[in-house]
Amino acid sequence: MSTTPALAAVGISKSFRAVQALKDVSIELHHGRVTALLGDNGAGKSTMVKCLAGIYQPDAGSIFVEGTEHRINSSRHARELGIETVHQALSVIDPLDVAENLFLNREKTRGGWLGERIGLLDKRRMREECAATLSGLDIRIPSLRRSVGSLSGGQRQAVAIGRAVAWGQKIVLLDEPAAALGVEQTQRVLDLIANMRDQGVAVLLITHNMDRVLAVCDQAIVLYQGRKCAEVDVPDVTKDDLVSFITGARGTG
Amino acid sequence: MTRRSIQRQASTGLPSPVEAWIDRYRHDGGLRRFVVYFAFALILATFSIILHDDGFLSSSNLLNIGRQAAPIAVMAVGMAFALAAGEIDLSVGSVVALSSLVAAEMVGNHGFLVGLLAALGASVLVGLVNGLITVKVRIPSFLVTLGMLGIISGIARNWNDLQSLPIRNDRFSGLFGAGGLGPVSSLLIWIIVVGGLGHIALHHLRWGRHVLSTGADRDAANAVGINTARVKISALVASATAAGFAGVLLAGRLSIGRHDLGEDYLLTVIAAVVIGGTNLFGGRASVIGAVTGALIMAMLNNGLILMGLEVADQRIARGVIIILAVALSMREAKES
Numbered sequence: 001m002s003t004t005p006a007l008a009a010v011g012i013s014k015s016f017r018a019v020q021a022l023k024d025v026s027i028e029l030h031h032g033r034v035t036a037l038l039g040d041n042g043a044g045k046s047t048m049v050k051c052l053a054g055i056y057q058p059d060a061g062s063i064f065v066e067g068t069e070h071r072i073n074s075s076r077h078a079r080e081l082g083i084e085t086v087h088q089a090l091s092v093i094d095p096l097d098v099a100e101n102l103f104l105n106r107e108k109t110r111g112g113w114l115g116e117r118i119g120l121l122d123k124r125r126m127r128e129e130c131a132a133t134l135s136g137l138d139i140r141i142p143s144l145r146r147s148v149g150s151l152s153g154g155q156r157q158a159v160a161i162g163r164a165v166a167w168g169q170k171i172v173l174l175d176e177p178a179a180a181l182g183v184e185q186t187q188r189v190l191d192l193i194a195n196m197r198d199q200g201v202a203v204l205l206i207t208h209n210m211d212r213v214l215a216v217c218d219q220a221i222v223l224y225q226g227r228k229c230a231e232v233d234v235p236d237v238t239k240d241d242l243v244s245f246i247t248g249a250r251g252t253g
Numbered sequence: 254m255t256r257r258s259i260q261r262q263a264s265t266g267l268p269s270p271v272e273a274w275i276d277r278y279r280h281d282g283g284l285r286r287f288v289v290y291f292a293f294a295l296i297l298a299t300f301s302i303i304l305h306d307d308g309f310l311s312s313s314n315l316l317n318i319g320r321q322a323a324p325i326a327v328m329a330v331g332m333a334f335a336l337a338a339g340e341i342d343l344s345v346g347s348v349v350a351l352s353s354l355v356a357a358e359m360v361g362n363h364g365f366l367v368g369l370l371a372a373l374g375a376s377v378l379v380g381l382v383n384g385l386i387t388v389k390v391r392i393p394s395f396l397v398t399l400g401m402l403g404i405i406s407g408i409a410r411n412w413n414d415l416q417s418l419p420i421r422n423d424r425f426s427g428l429f430g431a432g433g434l435g436p437v438s439s440l441l442i443w444i445i446v447v448g449g450l451g452h453i454a455l456h457h458l459r460w461g462r463h464v465l466s467t468g469a470d471r472d473a474a475n476a477v478g479i480n481t482a483r484v485k486i487s488a489l490v491a492s493a494t495a496a497g498f499a500g501v502l503l504a505g506r507l508s509i510g511r512h513d514l515g516e517d518y519l520l521t522v523i524a525a526v527v528i529g530g531t532n533l534f535g536g537r538a539s540v541i542g543a544v545t546g547a548l549i550m551a552m553l554n555n556g557l558i559l560m561g562l563e564v565a566d567q568r569i570a571r572g573v574i575i576i577l578a579v580a581l582s583m584r585e586a587k588e589s
Contacts, residue, residue: 055476076478091476093466095536104466105477107459119459143272 004067006031006202007052007083007171012061014047021047022058023226029171029202034193036213036234037206039223040246045206046088048223049173052204053085054078065171076105084168088175090160094149098141099123099130101148102163133166137192154185165192172196173204178212190216210239224248288581289529289542293549300556307559314555316438320506322551323430323440324349324499325518329525329543330451331495336526337455338488339468339535340394344383345496345522347405348376349515352500354409356425357418357510365425369501376497377490379405384486394489409512417511420504429505443502444544447495451540454491464488468535524575525550550574 005028014022022044029035039045050056052063054072062069065081072078078085085091092101103126109115110122130144139158141151148156157177164172174193178186193216196203205217213220214234222230222245230245244250300309308314328345335342352372360368383401387394412418420426433439455461466474467481467488474481496515503514527533528549529542553574557567 053476074478075476076480079478085476087476089472089476091470091473093469093473093536095465095469096462100462104474105463105479107462109459121457121459121462123457 003030005029005064006066007204008064008067009048009052010062010064012048012051012058012063014044014051014056014058021226022051022223024061025223025226025228026061027204027221027228027231029204031170031200031202032197033218034197034203034205034216036217036220037204037223038208038213038220038242038246040248042225043223043246044226045223046175049085049087049175049204049206052078052173053083053087079167082168082170083173084164084171085173086157086160086164086175086177088179090156092148092156092160092163095147097147098134098144098151098159099127101159102126102130102133102166104163106167134162137162137165137195138188154181157181158185158188161189161192165196168196168201171202171204175206176208177205178207178209186212210242213242214239222246286530286539286542289539289545289549292528293545293552296549296552296556300552300559304556304559309556309559314559316441318548318551318555319441319444320430320438321554322547323444324502324515325521325525325550326444326544326547327447327499327502328492328496328515328518328522329529329547330447330540331492332522332526333451333529333531333538333540333543334455334464334488335394335492336531336533337461337468337535337538338464338485339471340387340485340489341523341533342380342383342398342489342492342496343395343519344379344398344401344405345492345499346515346517346519347402347409348379348493348496349500349503349518350409350510350512351379351405352376352497353504353510353514354412354418354512355510356501356504357420358412360420360422360425365422365428368420368422368425369429372501372504373494373497376493376500379497380490380493381486383493384489387489388482388485394485398489406512406516412512415512417509420508420510426505426508429501430503431506431508440502440506443498447498448540448544451495451543455538455540460484460487465536465538468532468538470536520571520575521550521554522547524571524578527575527581528578 007029010026012022012025013020025044025048027035037045037048047056051058052072054075054077057073063072070081072081093104096104107119108122108126109120111120127144134141139162141155141159148159161177164174178189181189190212193203193205207213217234220232220234220242221228222242229248332342332345352375355375356368356372359371379401383394383398386392386397426432428439430440434442463474463479463484466479467484471481500515504510525546526543529539529546531538531543554567557570562570
């Protein structure tokens with residue numbers, strides 16, 4: 001890949017009091033490629049995602065989006081730059097319904113200029129667009145009017161992923177997106193990822209499941225105790241290789 | 254729901270409104286959100302029967318209940334926003350007094366409009382200070398607003414040495430309490446106006462949705478880029494402003510500003526809001542429920558008086574009702 005990376009993080013470090021969670025980590029995400037971010041618990045994967053998503057500010061290092069450096073100082077800023085994130089904690093609002101969650105903080109308004117100023121919601125339009133979006137992604141939810149809190153774990157996750165996919169035109173960060181899912185739904189998430197990749201989205205996938213890495217990822221970056229210990233092309237490695245990187249038995253640098 | 258209807262939804266995406274309603278009713282505790290209206294009807298029916306001879310159902314008594322409910326209802330609408338955002342405003346009672354005094358001070362020399370705006374402006378200021386301290390200094394709002402309650406009620410007491418300030422402005426009194434449209438008291442109209450505005454703001458404006466999101470899960474709301482600090486501040490401003498308007502309504506009805514107006518409204522307001530289906534811990538709120546809750550509280554108050562209960566016993570009854578309502582709200586929060 002010689003083109004400008006969709007997202008490049010260079011020399012990212014982040015400490016929490018005495019604990020250094022990330023030490024000089026650099027990663028690149030490319031359009032149309034899926035990058036796995038691997039590592040044991042506490043290796044710094046989620047911290048990295050939160051730095052890219054604007055939730056944490058790194059202590060050192062730079063982040064480039066499409067070649068331009070940005071200091072991503074809020075999750076709103078990240079979204080404006082085209083970075084969508086599905087966090088481990090999902091970030092769906094339980095009392096709101098499916099459509100309300102999909103359009104959260106991106107509400108459609110009606111009533112022209114004044115409606116936009118006061119934020120008069122166009123509920124019908126949001127519901128219709130939500131239905132179209134979800135069915136386009138082949139995500140099935142029994143009712144869009146039901147509160148997300150009353151849905152099953154897998155359905156909640158599908159809503160969170162659907163939101164990221166629907167809005168993430170450029171860069172999508174997925175932190176353990178299939179953690180609570182059954183076999184069939186996991187497959188559907190993998191299909192969604194492949195779909196995004198084919199449309200040119202740069203995807204970062206955090207997972208503990210090596211089969212998923214081999215199935216859908218082009219490239220893998222492994223963190224060990226806050227440092228990048230390996231960066232490999234997935235076709236070149238085996239499952240055992242990845243596991244030995246993760247446990248720190250081996251590293252490429 | 255049958256398999257066929259699920260498939261149909263998958264193909265069209267949108268279920269019919271009736272199907273959607275039934276589905277929500279089944280899965281989102283649809284019945285429970287109507288409890289307050291059943292309670293309203295039940296209490297109304299009960300008092301109509303047992304207090305029939307005391308004139309409970311007479312039009313003058315019902316009008317009286319509506320008038321007494323007005324300041325509580327207006328405050329309850331504001332409090333619903335504070336609770337929805339995951340905060341609480343304990344300073345509302347003192348804001349009522351402050352607002353009545355500011356109005357009384359200004360109406361005499363500058364007319365009713367300046368009086369109204371000054372009273373509301375002072376209340377907005379209190380709400381802003383509440384909100385800024387809560388969010389920026391990160392002190393729980395119950396402590397901030399409890400402190401503010403002390404400060405404002407102290408200011409109100411000093412204002413005119415515990416004496417009431419008279420309001421001699423027919424326009425002000427007529428508009429905000431004493432007058433009305435034909436037989437309908439202006440206070441009832443204000444309940445509908447404030448309740449309607451609150452309902453629209455909560456359910457049809459972006460702001461209301463962000464208030465609910467912030468109260469339900471602040472981290473999740475932050476993660477989608479909602480400025481939850483600003484949302485919380487605005488919710489506390491809303492509750493103080495509503496309290497200020499309640500102060501205007503009391504000042505209008507009584508034609509005075511006084512340091513102890515609204516003094517013991519706090520518990521009644523919280524009870525009204527919680528009975529109305531608003532979650533005490535944020536994320537779920539109902540403005541119409543809060544107004545209905547206020548009517549219930551006024552009805553209970555009126556009924557207890559007609560039954561001949563002493564003031565002390567009324568307080569005990571109110572306390573019991575509040576604890577019951579909160580207990581119900583807690584159970585609901587755990588279940589969802």
